[in-house]
Amino acid sequence: MSEKSIIQVKNLSVSYGNHQVLKNLSIDIPDNKLTAIIGPSGCGKTTLFKTFNRLIDDTDGIKVSGEVLVNGENIYGKDIEITHIRKKMGLLNQRPTPLPMSIFDNVAFGMRLQGLKDKKELAAKVEHYLRLASLWDELKDRLHAPAAALSIGQQQRLCLARGLAVEPEIILGDEPTSALDPISTQHIEQKFKELKEDYTIIMVTHILRQARRLADYIVFMYLGEIIEHGPTDEIFNNPQQKLTQDYVKGVFN
Amino acid sequence: MNTRRKITSTFFETLMKLSAFLIVAVLLYILGTILYKGIPSLSWEMISQKPSAGFYMGGGGGILNAIVGSIYLAGGASLFALFFSLPLVIYINNYAKKNGKFVQVIRLIMDVLYGIPSIVYGTFGFVIMLALGWTVSLLAGIITVGIFVFPILVRSMDEVLRTVPPEVNQAAYSLGATRLETSVFVSLRQAMPGILAGFLLSFGRAIGDAASVLFTAGFTDNIPTSLTQPAATLPLSIFFQLGSPFEEVRNRAYAAAVVLTVIILIISILSRLVMKHFSKYIIK
Amino acid sequence: MTNKRNSFRILADKLSGKVFLTFAVIACSLILLILAGLSFKSYPLLKHVSLFKVIGSSIWAPADGKFGLLPFILSTFLITILATVFAVPVCLLASTYIVEYASNTVRNLIMPVVDILAGIPSVIFGIWGVLVLVPFVSFLGKTFNIATEGYSILAAALVLAVMVFPVLINIFTEVLRTVPNDLRDSALSLGATKWETISKVIYRKAAAGLFAAVILGFSRALGETIAVLMVVGNSPLIPKSIFGMGYPIPALIANNYGEMMSIPMYDAALMTAALILFIIILLFNAAGRLVLIKLEKN
Missing domain, CATH: 1.10.3720.10 (MetI-like)
Known part of the structure; x- marks a missing residue:
């Protein structure tokens, strides 16, 4: 591959008990692009995705072998400090997961952990990131209300602002619009289009049209294996594999 | 035949209703009995003064020593238990392997400890006291009762922390938080209503229990001014006054029982309010 | 500065894991401690009279040293x-x-x-x-x-x-x-x-x-x-x-x-009980x- 890649997966296998979820995967995720991982449910796309920031470690009885390199550094290596890796990646879950605190504190959380104490600077940064997520105008008068009181769509954009505030290089989205209403979905998609100029975005989605609309690069998975990957145009218009053809045509789901 | 089956069904349904009603009725009967017997002897003097010299023979004064002693003891014991239970509960929920063997064993042990009666903790506290060469004191009482309410606190906090959705913690991890930071700033926040309710629950248990303090806290007509002095408690004060041959003293015991009951009811209501108030930040 | 801070955070995290684990182990040993404490205090009686005799006897006369x-x-x-x-x-x-x-x-x-x-x-x-x-x-x-x-x-x-x-x-x-x-x-x-x-x-x-x-x-x-x-x-x-x-x-x-x-x-008799x-x-x-x-x- 000629382009620079930010995440390189090498011979990655993940098993849960006796069940092998990912079977010896290798792939390079291109830098500064929006990559969509698609495939029918149960194909392992969420599992693959969770290996990128090692949130997979939290799962019971999981075994991971192989390497995942982020900027050339193996995050499954021995002396890796996991919090350091995770900070590089902002995460959006299927359902928004605000932290149990105020709107302001949600955005300030990561920055405070990094040692930012100056109140003025903190307030300015919170405003900046809320603006970036198009939330500032809606929320500026109730920054100290509990985040749990926001609508789901607002919560998801708050999670985006919160993730951006730790200045990540990569944004991870796990079906980030699946719990949202159409308007909020449109909001998030619009944000992704803007953000991919400055960030690498990797998202899992089961909505083919969404992948086609947003992604520059597609990874198609089936039963724990990567069947095909390539630029969006190629995957949708000229897939090399029969399985990919059937899937993008909607023969199975 | 069918009518007989139907009648049987209706019969048992009525029996069930009666049983449920019986439970409510028993509570009301107990509260009613205590209030009826105690309120006539209740006075401001009783709850605002220490016992005078002839108190247990019908002299003047009140049970302020026991009220304050109980609050010191229950507060101290609950704080003591909180200090030990918080790290444990955080450990099994955020640090240890989820649902691993170790965590299961800890939960089993805590459940078993939960079922050990206070009289056993009382004797155990006494053994510790002797081993350390202490005499009866507020501190010895606090430690004994603290051990007694420890499993109660562990259980109520664990119940809440267990229900924190894993995504909430993961969100904090993905922002670069360590396990400690996630525990302190996120899990504890999320579990705060449960922690406070658990604290109040154990406070209520501590203030109402007599068997565990019998050996260790001692009894005194004074209000303790240091941890090394003995302390009176409400249940024991009630118990001793009931043993008196003087009717006036026994009547005051009933009044003291009203005071204790009211404290328990206030704690119960308070814990419900606290739950409600602190749930607003909670992510469901 | 940031690096120093981060290594401190990581150290605190690791240390807290060890401390919390210690708390858990202490709490779990409580059952054994109670068992040991009560046994220790019962021993003076059980040294003279077997446990079965204590359980099986119905004579309770502390002043005479009989503890059934x-x-x-x-x-x-x-x-x-x-x-x-x-x-x-x-x-x-x-x-x-x-x-x-x-x-x-x-x-x-x-x-x-x-x-x-x-x-x-x-x-x-x-x-x-x-x-x-x-x-x-x-x-x-x-x-x-x-x-x-x-x-x-x-x-x-x-x-x-x-x-x-x-x-x-x-x-x-x-x-x-x-x-x-x-x-x-x-x-x-x-x-x-x-x-x-x-x-x-x-x-x-x-x-x-x-x-x-x-x-x-x-x-x-x-x-x-x-x-x-x-x-x-x-x-x-x-x-x-x-x-x-x-x-x-x-x-x-x-x-x-x-x-x-x-x-x-x-x-010792009460502790045995x-x-x-x-x-x-x-x-x-x-x-x-x-x-x-x-x-x-x-």
């Missing part, structure tokens, strides 16, 4: 069994009502009542027992011509029954709730009446859990002290009838702690919990 615990053990079990017999049917029916019949409004009314009942101090139950149950037992004695002082095993069992209501109801309702709805629906659709569904399907399905609840309720009743002490009469003889007086182990310990250091071996109580309750508790854990897994 049999009357106390029998009292303890008699009162607890009787209390369980009283409480289980009432609680099972009430719990069934709460789970199977009651509307949300009624449920939200009864469950707080159960919570409040659970929080009422032992001494309050004791007063109620003295004022209400003791005269009630006297009244029964007069009516049926049975000699009784009112202060009796029966009065103690009645007070204990009420005190274990909350334990039983909480676990019963929890267990009954785990019975899947399909089972109810299929029994009802086969033409069973509601009671037939409950007694033949739901109780049967939940049997193990209900049994565990009874064990746990029983073990809770074994250790109750003050309320029982106040109504049981405290006579150290082998109980002859439920209208007679009894003297369970917790009451024995609580009543005599004052002079336990003044008579030789008395403290506490040790026996602890071991019995430990076993019952562990058994009940293990059943519940096994059920939860399935």
Whole structure:
């Protein structure tokens, strides 16, 4: 591959008990692009995705072998400090997961952990990131209300602002619009289009049209294996594999 | 035949209703009995003064020593238990392997400890006291009762922390938080209503229990001014006054029982309010 | 600066893991500590007299150095069994009502009542027992011509029954709730009446859990002290009838702690009583919990 890649997966296998979820995967995720991982449910796309920031470690009885390199550094290596890796990646879950605190504190959380104490600077940064997520105008008068009181769509954009505030290089989205209403979905998609100029975005989605609309690069998975990957145009218009053809045509789901 | 089956069904349904009603009725009967017997002897003097010299023979004064002693003891014991239970509960929920063997064993042990009666903790506290060469004191009482309410606190906090959705913690991890930071700033926040309710629950248990303090806290007509002095408690004060041959003293015991009951009811209501108030930040 | 800060954060995290683990281990060793402490203090007596002799003898004469615990053990079990017999049917029916019949409004009314009942101090139950149950037992004695002082095993069992209501109801309702709805629906659709569904399907399905609840309720009743002490009469003889007086182990310990250091071996005898109580309750508790854990897994 000629382009620079930010995440390189090498011979990655993940098993849960006796069940092998990912079977010896290798792939390079291109830098500064929006990559969509698609495939029918149960194909392992969420599992693959969770290996990128090692949130997979939290799962019971999981075994991971192989390497995942982020900027050339193996995050499954021995002396890796996991919090350091995770900070590089902002995460959006299927359902928004605000932290149990105020709107302001949600955005300030990561920055405070990094040692930012100056109140003025903190307030300015919170405003900046809320603006970036198009939330500032809606929320500026109730920054100290509990985040749990926001609508789901607002919560998801708050999670985006919160993730951006730790200045990540990569944004991870796990079906980030699946719990949202159409308007909020449109909001998030619009944000992704803007953000991919400055960030690498990797998202899992089961909505083919969404992948086609947003992604520059597609990874198609089936039963724990990567069947095909390539630029969006190629995957949708000229897939090399029969399985990919059937899937993008909607023969199975 | 069918009518007989139907009648049987209706019969048992009525029996069930009666049983449920019986439970409510028993509570009301107990509260009613205590209030009826105690309120006539209740006075401001009783709850605002220490016992005078002839108190247990019908002299003047009140049970302020026991009220304050109980609050010191229950507060101290609950704080003591909180200090030990918080790290444990955080450990099994955020640090240890989820649902691993170790965590299961800890939960089993805590459940078993939960079922050990206070009289056993009382004797155990006494053994510790002797081993350390202490005499009866507020501190010895606090430690004994603290051990007694420890499993109660562990259980109520664990119940809440267990229900924190894993995504909430993961969100904090993905922002670069360590396990400690996630525990302190996120899990504890999320579990705060449960922690406070658990604290109040154990406070209520501590203030109402007599068997565990019998050996260790001692009894005194004074209000303790240091941890090394003995302390009176409400249940024991009630118990001793009931043993008196003087009717006036026994009547005051009933009044003291009203005071204790009211404290328990206030704690119960308070814990419900606290739950409600602190749930607003909670992510469901 | 940032690096220094980060290495500090990581160090704090690792250190906290070790400290928290230490707390967990200490807490878990509490059972062993209690066992060791009570054994240590019982040893002076058990060195002279075997445990079986202490359990098997019915002569309680501390001044003569005779410490037979049999009357106390029998009292303890008699009162607890009787209390369980009283409480289980009432609680099972009430719990069934709460789970199977009651509307949300009624449920939200009864469950707080159960919570409040659970929080009422032992001494309050004791007063109620003295004022209400003791005269009630006297009244029964007069009516049926049975000699009784009112202060009796029966009065103690009645007070204990009420005190274990909350334990039983909480676990019963929890267990009954785990019975899947399909089972109810299929029994009802086969033409069973509601009671037939409950007694033949739901109780049967939940049997193990209900049994565990009874064990746990029983073990809770074994250790109750003050309320029982106040109504049981405290006579150290082998109980002859439920209208007679009894003297369970917790009451024995609580009543005599004052002079336990003044008579030789008395403290060791009381500690032996506490040790026996602890071991019995430990076993019952562990058994009940293990059943519940096994059920939860399935």
